[in-house]
Amino acid sequence: MELMSQEKNCSSGPQLTVEQLKRIEQKRHEAMRRLAARNDPMPIGESWSIHIGTEFGKPYFTELMSFVTEERKHFTVYPSKEQVFFWTHVCAFEAVKVVILGQDPYPRQGQAHGLCFSVLRPSPPPPSLENIFTELAIDIKDFQHPGHGDLTGWAKQGVLLLNSVLTVRSREPTSHQGWGWEEFTDAVVRSLSRNLKGLVFLLWGSYAQRKGKLINRSQHHVLETSHPSPYSAHMGFFGCRHFSKTNILLMAAGKTPIDWNAL
Numbered sequence: 001m002e003l004m005s006q007e008k009n010c011s012s013g014p015q016l017t018v019e020q021l022k023r024i025e026q027k028r029h030e031a032m033r034r035l036a037a038r039n040d041p042m043p044i045g046e047s048w049s050i051h052i053g054t055e056f057g058k059p060y061f062t063e064l065m066s067f068v069t070e071e072r073k074h075f076t077v078y079p080s081k082e083q084v085f086f087w088t089h090v091c092a093f094e095a096v097k098v099v100i101l102g103q104d105p106y107p108r109q110g111q112a113h114g115l116c117f118s119v120l121r122p123s124p125p126p127p128s129l130e131n132i133f134t135e136l137a138i139d140i141k142d143f144q145h146p147g148h149g150d151l152t153g154w155a156k157q158g159v160l161l162l163n164s165v166l167t168v169r170s171r172e173p174t175s176h177q178g179w180g181w182e183e184f185t186d187a188v189v190r191s192l193s194r195n196l197k198g199l200v201f202l203l204w205g206s207y208a209q210r211k212g213k214l215i216n217r218s219q220h221h222v223l224e225t226s227h228p229s230p231y232s233a234h235m236g237f238f239g240c241r242h243f244s245k246t247n248i249l250l251m252a253a254g255k256t257p258i259d260w261n262a263l
Helices: 002-012 018-039 046-057 059-074 086-090 127-139 181-195 206-214 242-252
Strands: 098-102 159-163 200-204 221-225
Touching (some): 098 206, 127 242, 206 221
Parallel strands (some): 098 200
């Protein structure tokens, strides 16, 4: 019996320390991240990398990047690789004050550029964005239609314009849903909720509202209504006054309000 016990102990080999296990796991994540980068390099802002960079080393993200890479080989995919994470460059993690959640990028040429609801100039504002401008004109005194649909000016003030799905095949809305982007953007929302305080989340429509379960409502403000699309804007979006309510909440927390005209 004693001999068998000795043989068993010998066969199990030396036990790894906690520190060694951590290093092994770190190397595994780094290897997975390098693989993802080779698949489809998409630069991400430094402040965001600190908070959500571990997602790039996870198997689901590597598979997602492989999928997007293959899609780009055979189809036109929007936005461009350089613009997929544009939201992380124009609005630092610590600077976020307001979060507007969209669904997936616009699927037509010259539109999507990494911010939800926003389109590149000179593309005209799509119907949902026009309805957003209509509500702004009702809600915010002296709001003027900017004459374009580029919302970068809001992002620079701390408005995170985040789609749930970050890529799409040309002319095929929702074509990249269910491939992993939702898990990634869940991690983004979860990290914002855990690491910041007093954010204002604007959840328009049932799709955006699904992510509401990830938000700590004792630490943040959540405003919900219907989506601004022509099919549902009349079901609550028009008259919601989310833009003025957002500024009231920000000022109550001692934060600078958003200049919605600064486009």
